[in-house]
Amino acid sequence: xxxxxxxxxxxxxxxxxxxxxxECPARHLLDRIxxxxxxxxxxxLAGGPQRYSDLSRRIAGVSQKMLTQTLRSLERDGLITxxxxxxxxxxxxxxxxxxGASLLPLxxxxxxxASANMPKVEAARxxxxxx
Numbered sequence: 001x002x003x004x005x006x007x008x009x010x011x012x013x014x015x016x017x018x019x020x021x022x023e024c025p026a027r028h029l030l031d032r033i034x035x036x037x038x039x040x041x042x043x044x045l046a047g048g049p050q051r052y053s054d055l056s057r058r059i060a061g062v063s064q065k066m067l068t069q070t071l072r073s074l075e076r077d078g079l080i081t082x083x084x085x086x087x088x089x090x091x092x093x094x095x096x097x098x099x100g101a102s103l104l105p106l107x108x109x110x111x112x113x114a115s116a117n118m119p120k121v122e123a124a125r126x127x128x129x130x131x
Contacts, residue, residue, distance in 0.1 A: 032077065037062055037070040042100060042107050045080065049095040
């Protein structure tokens with residue numbers, strides 16, 4: 001097997017979606033969906049379309065800038081749609097796409113795991129901090 005340059009390895013990783021390679025598109029997607037705001041927005045949209053203001057109220061601690069940036073990135077990735085209804089004032093709704101809905105069970109499972117295991121995590125933190 002011939003030796004490959006770093007550039008050739010990066011190109012192959014991008015083509016093969018090797019998330020351990022820095023330039024892999026799958027790695028960038030993992031970074032995106034691992035973001036706490038992404039998870040909370042997806043969970044917030046689980047029940048159906050939501051207005052921007054509803055999401056903003058529901059997700060405590062998210063700034064307007066971060067919510068807007070995250071919604072735009074999710075729309076760009078095809079996980080949500082943005083629908084503008086002309087009215088006074090203009091109404092903007094966000095909704096999961098079929099691709100976003102296919103990610104939702106995984107995010108819900110992580111949320112369930114976190115809720116079920118939080119006492120164990122807190123106990124581990126206490127033990128660690130006591131050292």
